[in-house]
């Protein structure tokens with residue numbers, strides 16, 4: 001019976017003497033465990049590898065106890081491969097004395113492997129091999145508990161790819177999968193630790209940084225991630241480009257539970273995407289309010305079209321050579337019943353995400369065509385087309401219908417399209433272009449210079465015009481800017497390809513003159529006119545030819561942004577509210593205190609736990625120039641922040657006011673004698689005025 005059990009390989013038997021040396025071992029297992037040498041006469045323990053985990057009881061321990069044990073799992077190694085065994089044993093007593101063990105063991109390697117595989121599968125993303133959402137959430141939970149116990153921080157980064165969906169839609173899912181794999185590899189290379197990078201699903205990734213709170217370092221990593229993810233990919237011979245946006249939240253400042261931290265990192269990510277994509281953001285408390293405002297705006301947006309709250313305004317596009325208006329751009333406005341005029345910059349992205357853009361876009365198109373049909377025949381009207389509208393198969397038919405029902409000549413309609421509609425050559429983009437061109441309308445490439453501006457797009461797409469973005473125009477007048485050379489190149493290319501160029505957002509004469517010298521044919525900007533309502537527009541064109549004289553400041557000002565922001569400074573035991581007038585990485589100008597000697601040390605409270613030590617370097621009446629001991633770092637949003645923060649509990653315990661809205665010196669903590677101490681500095685007499693201005697801000 002025993003031998004049958006051994007022979008069919010179900011298991012094997014063994015016995016040892018009182019010292020633990022093997023006296024019997026089933027022949028079948030002898031080679032697997034003992035090799036050529038066999039097992040007889042050797043120490044039973046030595047046939048197996050030492051146990052891995054400290055917590056488990058080791059085999060030698062069980063053997064020295066001389067008691068029964070069952071199903072103890074051990075490993076052995078044979079020719080480089082690991083085998084797993086389940087070992088059970090019964091002590092043999094001879095006249096009351098321990099004489100050795102009699103036991104059996106079983107090779108459980110294959111069960112063990114499949115269990116490992118399925119647990120690997122359950123915890124990993126099959127496509128990229130990264131850990132999955134489930135494992136990441138367990139890991140984060142555990143890491144946060146450990147960090148909290150040690151009083152150390154932990155950062156969470158959420159990463160989302162920009163325009164991944166378009167790759168998926170145009171090149172197919174297999175290409176999308178291949179792209180995700182490459183993205184995962186690049187991410188791991190930047191982060192360094194594969195175990196801390198997860199793919200949550202779709203094009204969403206999450207990374208954790210236990211022990212890290214330095215926003216300078218985290219901002220640097222986020223920048224690297226974005227740069228690396230934005231490098232071109234080669235997929236089945238197709239070249240494609242995507243981008244990435246990153247949101248960061250850091251415990252304990254931005255939440256101590258994993259759920260709150262992840263939600264806040266998500267809000268930061270959302271803000272990064274809203275900020276033009278391809279950027280990173282740190283979570284700040286304002287984002288919670290912004291998310292709520294947005295939700296309310298989206299609710300209102302649902303009925304805005306029905307309630308007739310939209311208007312179309314028209315901004316003249318002027319020929320720079322003779323100041324003649326040659327066309328206009330239709331710009332949608334939302335006249336909200338309570339909030340007043342809301343900029344399209346705010347509501348178009350919401351409309352795009354909530355699928356309301358199709359209705360709004362159609363309304364603008366029909367309205368603009370209908371109004372333009374009544375203007376003099378030489379005036380063209382440009383209408384902005386969202387990538388969401390452009391991607392819709394029915395879009396060319398809609399344009400045809402708007403033209404037919406308004407009677408507008410197709411050549412007078414110009415559709416403004418942004419670069420984001422094409423990521424790769426071929427696919428549906430070309431068909432859509434063909435269909436639209438077939439209607440006889442003009443196409444303009446809008447916002448050139450903001451995205452992945454590639455001259456390659458221009459070579460292959462049938463554009464009639466390139467619109468140079470205002471940020472590009474603005475940058476061109478800055479010293480040492482390469483934008484001029486690029487604009488000159490765009491212009492030469494446009495001429496060669498028989499396209500017009502329009503410079504957008506021209507406000508001052510230095511910009512205007514530069515654009516003229518670079519041979520840009522048309523200018524659209526406040527130097528000529530803002531967007532105006534149709535009635536006013538019709539009055540202006542009544543006279544037939546409409547000429548506008550340029551009018552604006554001589555130079556565009558690049559000075560430091562002046563600001564009015566309430567902050568606080570701490571000196572001795574006192575907290576003083578002051579107004580921040582300007583801020584740079586190395587220092588700040590504050591207003592509100594008088595009698596502050598040069599050399600005074602202040603702890604500056606920039607809000608949300610951002611404290612930084614500074615020294616007064618200049619002091620004039622109620623203004624002091626401060627130099628920071630530690631420079632600030634970029635917050636990813638064009639602003640600055642401190643590298644690390646102090647969480648609110650110790651601040652409150654130290655008597656720091658919960659916000660900077662205290663209206664005079666505030667004593668922190670209590671002196672031992674219980675008496676209040678005198679503040680060292682006075683508040684400026686016009687301080688209230690400055691505060692008032694900061695509140696109006």
Ligand code: C2E
Nearest residue numbers: 331332343344345348364384385386505506507524525526
């Ligand atoms: P855009 O198509 O690049 O339009 C030009 C924007 O620049 C307009 O902002 C215009 O008012 C502004 N602008 C023109 N000249 C100057 C200047 O000299 N200085 C400054 N600071 N700004 C100037 P607006 O009307 O707020 O529109 C913003 C964006 O919203 C547009 O950028 C466009 O992308 C989008 N948008 C507007 N209307 C529509 C629409 O009907 N459909 C879609 N899909 N998007 C629209």
Ligand code: MG
Nearest residue numbers: 329384416446
């Ligand atoms: Mg436009």
Ligand code: MG
Nearest residue numbers: 446447467504
């Ligand atoms: Mg534009």
